Amino acid sequence: MKSAIGSAAVLLVLMLFWQGLHLAVANSSLPSPVTTLVQLVALFGDPDFWKQTSQTAQAFGAAVVLSTVGGIALGVLLGMNRTAGSVSEPILVNLYSLPKVTLYPVVLLVFGLGISARIAFGVMHGMIPLTLFTMNAILQMKPVYRRSAAVMGLSPWQTSVTVVLPAILPEVITGARLGVSLCLLGVLIGEMFAARNGLGYMVMHAMERGDMATVLAVALLLAIFALLVNSALLALDRAWRH
Amino acid sequence: MGRPSFETRPAAAPQDEAERVANHGSQPMTRAGWIRLLVIAAAVAVLEIACRVGWIPVTVVIPPSAMATSLYDIIASGTHWNDILVSLRSVVAAAVIAVLLGFLVGAVIHAFPVVRGAVEPLLASYYAVPTFMFYPVFIILFGVGSGAIIAIAVLLAIVAMISATLTGLDRIPTVLGKTARIMRLGPVERAFRISLPAAMPYLFTGVKLAVAYAFIGVIASEFILSGAGMGYAIAYAYNNFNNREMYGLMLLIVLVVTVVNTALDTVDRRLQARLRR
Amino acid sequence: MSVALAEPAVVAAVADPHVRLTGVTRVFSRRGSTESVHALGPIDLDLMRGEFFSVVGPSGCGKSTLLDVLAGLAKPTEGTAEFEGRPIDGVPAGVGVVFQEDASFPWLTVEDNVAFGLRRAGVDPAEIARRVDYAIGFVGLRGFVDAYPAQLSGGMRQRVCIARTLVTQPRLILLDEPFGALDQQTRLLMGDELLRLWRETAATVLLITHALDEAAMLSDRVGVMSARPGVFIDIVETGWDAERDSRIVSHPRFGDLTGHLWEKLRTESLKHLRDG
Ligand SMILES: Nc1ncnc2c1ncn2[C@@H]1O[C@H](COP(=O)(O)OP(=O)(O)OP(=O)(O)O)[C@@H](O)[C@H]1O
Numbered sequence: 001m002k003s004a005i006g007s008a009a010v011l012l013v014l015m016l017f018w019q020g021l022h023l024a025v026a027n028s029s030l031p032s033p034v035t036t037l038v039q040l041v042a043l044f045g046d047p048d049f050w051k052q053t054s055q056t057a058q059a060f061g062a063a064v065v066l067s068t069v070g071g072i073a074l075g076v077l078l079g080m081n082r083t084a085g086s087v088s089e090p091i092l093v094n095l096y097s098l099p100k101v102t103l104y105p106v107v108l109l110v111f112g113l114g115i116s117a118r119i120a121f122g123v124m125h126g127m128i129p130l131t132l133f134t135m136n137a138i139l140q141m142k143p144v145y146r147r148s149a150a151v152m153g154l155s156p157w158q159t160s161v162t163v164v165l166p167a168i169l170p171e172v173i174t175g176a177r178l179g180v181s182l183c184l185l186g187v188l189i190g191e192m193f194a195a196r197n198g199l200g201y202m203v204m205h206a207m208e209r210g211d212m213a214t215v216l217a218v219a220l221l222l223a224i225f226a227l228l229v230n231s232a233l234l235a236l237d238r239a240w241r242h
Numbered sequence: 243m244g245r246p247s248f249e250t251r252p253a254a255a256p257q258d259e260a261e262r263v264a265n266h267g268s269q270p271m272t273r274a275g276w277i278r279l280l281v282i283a284a285a286v287a288v289l290e291i292a293c294r295v296g297w298i299p300v301t302v303v304i305p306p307s308a309m310a311t312s313l314y315d316i317i318a319s320g321t322h323w324n325d326i327l328v329s330l331r332s333v334v335a336a337a338v339i340a341v342l343l344g345f346l347v348g349a350v351i352h353a354f355p356v357v358r359g360a361v362e363p364l365l366a367s368y369y370a371v372p373t374f375m376f377y378p379v380f381i382i383l384f385g386v387g388s389g390a391i392i393a394i395a396v397l398l399a400i401v402a403m404i405s406a407t408l409t410g411l412d413r414i415p416t417v418l419g420k421t422a423r424i425m426r427l428g429p430v431e432r433a434f435r436i437s438l439p440a441a442m443p444y445l446f447t448g449v450k451l452a453v454a455y456a457f458i459g460v461i462a463s464e465f466i467l468s469g470a471g472m473g474y475a476i477a478y479a480y481n482n483f484n485n486r487e488m489y490g491l492m493l494l495i496v497l498v499v500t501v502v503n504t505a506l507d508t509v510d511r512r513l514q515a516r517l518r519r
Numbered sequence: 520m521s522v523a524l525a526e527p528a529v530v531a532a533v534a535d536p537h538v539r540l541t542g543v544t545r546v547f548s549r550r551g552s553t554e555s556v557h558a559l560g561p562i563d564l565d566l567m568r569g570e571f572f573s574v575v576g577p578s579g580c581g582k583s584t585l586l587d588v589l590a591g592l593a594k595p596t597e598g599t600a601e602f603e604g605r606p607i608d609g610v611p612a613g614v615g616v617v618f619q620e621d622a623s624f625p626w627l628t629v630e631d632n633v634a635f636g637l638r639r640a641g642v643d644p645a646e647i648a649r650r651v652d653y654a655i656g657f658v659g660l661r662g663f664v665d666a667y668p669a670q671l672s673g674g675m676r677q678r679v680c681i682a683r684t685l686v687t688q689p690r691l692i693l694l695d696e697p698f699g700a701l702d703q704q705t706r707l708l709m710g711d712e713l714l715r716l717w718r719e720t721a722a723t724v725l726l727i728t729h730a731l732d733e734a735a736m737l738s739d740r741v742g743v744m745s746a747r748p749g750v751f752i753d754i755v756e757t758g759w760d761a762e763r764d765s766r767i768v769s770h771p772r773f774g775d776l777t778g779h780l781w782e783k784l785r786t787e788s789l790k791h792l793r794d795g
């Protein structure tokens with residue numbers, strides 16, 4: 001509760017800083033927070049905005065589902081075997097820190113210019129952390145858990161559900177938290193480059209027109225959305241850890 | 243994206259004392275390392291064959307050997323040296339600013355628990371914000387060119403360093419602070435001789451991540467938004483259907499980033515090994 | 520040495536103890552809470568110059584807290600602590616401490632760890648080399664001069680800390696369970712070495728330990744502490760002469776001594792177990 005007040009205070013300071021920038025910038029090409037909020041409200045009444053939002057939402061939703069399922073499956077697969085784990089870990093870490101935008105043209109060449117390219121690009125971003133965290137969670141699970149399960153006479157299926165899953169869940173949620181944010185980033189970058197749809201495209205288009213209020217309104221909306229989703233997963237993360 | 247998530251990278255399986263001593267210094271290639279090399283080589287070979295046989299059309303992916311020759315031509319002809327320099331300069335600037343500023347901010351936040359309590363929950367979620375969207379703001383502030391791109395990259399990279407600094411300062415064992423007092427070190431000497439080296443493994447993880455994010459921020463900004471640099475060169479080649487050059491440039495970036503990250507990672511692992519107690 | 524010459528020195532020592540604690544009490548109060556933990560005291564204790572004093576007591580009774588007060592790391596809530604006639608305010612010069620936790624610097628080799636204090640003090644390099652070599656030999660780490668702490672076992676790291684403290688030649692040495700991570704044999708041998716060093720340097724030693732035999736063998740006096748808040752419920756004079764070593768464990772009086780210590784401690788330790 002106390003930290004929530006503190007965080008609110010920090011956000012207030014950021015707003016004031018923004019307002020200060022607005023006042024400081026010559027002939028204010030930088031919209032003020034109020035102008036931005038007004039523009040955001042105006043956008044809510046604009047059917048085109050909702051069309052773009054639903055485009056982004058579809059791509060983001062599909063990317064989240066695919067990268068979650070795929071990431072966990074791959075992580076479990078690699079985590080089952082110690083050699084597979086230690087062979088793939090550095091590769092995955094390197095892939096994580098690679099600027100994946102450079103590979104976006106490949107995705108476009110493979111998937112074409114439609115929504116599937118953006119989904120694929122979102123998955124490319126989101127799947128890696130999930131795979132890494134799931135894999136490491138399994139590799140680091142104390143062997144004694146599995147041995148105890150065997151001593152208690154649990155079947156492999158029972159072991160997976162009652163022992164392995166609860167043991168790795170917190171790590172998986174941490175991975176999902178990263179993965180979901182990166183999915184959004186991947187989808188948006190995809191939309192900003194060579195697309196005719198989605199909020200990313202809308203921002204690019206507004207940028208070209210010099211419509212700063214729309215740029216900031218959409219950016220602000222996405223930032224708030226990302227913060228909310230992440231905080232929710234963070235709360236889940238903490239709840240599972242104790 | 244700035245979460246220092248891989249700071250929690252698993253330490254290797256517990257080793258006994260002899261092994262720990264033996265592992266100090268230059269390590270020979272491990273079995274996993276050889277397998278990894280084989281896997282990568284096999285993947286490249288499969289891609290080569292698939293492209294050569296025509297399973298994958300050359301309009302989509304060119305054979306790895308063609309990528310390599312393209313890369314060679316790019317380097318030999320020098321057509322892209324300027325792009326390469328522009329990008330590397332931005333990455334270095336962004337990484338240096340992010341590391342220094344991040345350390346400073348982290349140290350200040352650490353010194354004021356009240357501020358920390360307010361800022362930390364935001365830090366944990368900050369990386370989720372799609373920073374690129376704010377590019378026009380930086381154009382207004384810094385003008386068109388490297389300034390705005392460096393600003394984006396710093397924004398992306400700095401949180402990793404702030405978090406690493408907080409962790410590092412937290413993890414300085416209290417007993418080392420007591421030892422510093424017993425040795426009657428002054429505040430400056432204590433900071434440089436005890437606190438900094440004690441926090442260094444964590445700080446370096448921050449440096450490693452900051453560099454990786456600086457690369458991501460710079461290359462991605464160039465790709466989507468700018469008119470210079472390696473990221474832009476790739477986008478330009480793509481838009482002009484110049485697949486050969488595009489793949490050569492991609493290979494270049496992948497190689498550079500991999501080499502830099504691997505080098506930093508090696509140092510990082512060495513420093514982490516110090517903590518394995 | 521004539522009695523007449525020795526006499527005034529002894530009188531001076533009695534009148535002027537090396538360390539004097541009067542009514543030392545330490546209470547921890549948690550911030551934002553009215554609850555407070557009375558960890559220690561009141562303690563009255565005089566340590567003579569060159570004395571070897573051990574403290575035994577149940578876990579959590581305030582032994583480390585007592586050491587913090589002596590080292591000038593913590594101020595007593597009540598009472599006064601003096602070292603060499605002056606009130607302890609901040610860490611006094613001439614005090615060396617080996618902490619209960621591992622305090623070796625993981626970024627330095629064993630040699631650099633041990634030399635750390637001397638290099639700072641600007642001691643002559645040849646002298647540093649000589650003293651460091653002696654201290655490393657003393658703790659039996661000659662083969663590990665260039666090793667880093669992460670490559671050593673817990674007991675070996677603790678020995679690095681002991682060596683690092685010894686090279687500065689403190690007049691008061693405070694040791695908080697320094698041999699806790701050692702096996703029984705090494706522990707006895709390290710005890711012998713510690714006794715030898717103590718005789719050589721004539722330093723005053725305060726040793727905190729949970730091993731009753733160690734206290735009984737090494738000390739001139741053993742202070743037995745109660746469960747928290749720790750006060751001395753008994754101070755036992757061992758009566759050994761200064762030339763003792765670990766072979767006194769077979770001395771008939773040794774068994775009586777440890778037996779007596781355990782008798783005093785048993786009830787207190789039980790109290791600790793019950794109260795958690
Ligand atoms: N910083 C602190 N804040 C609050 N309570 C403390 C603090 N430090 C120590 N205590 C309490 O004071 C009591 C004495 O602690 P101390 O560390 O001196 O015990 P000890 O005798 O050294 O125990 P052990 O033998 O386990 O090392 C303990 O009950 C402990 O919980």
Ligand SMILES: [Mg+2]
Nearest residue numbers: 582583584619
């Ligand atoms: Mg203690």
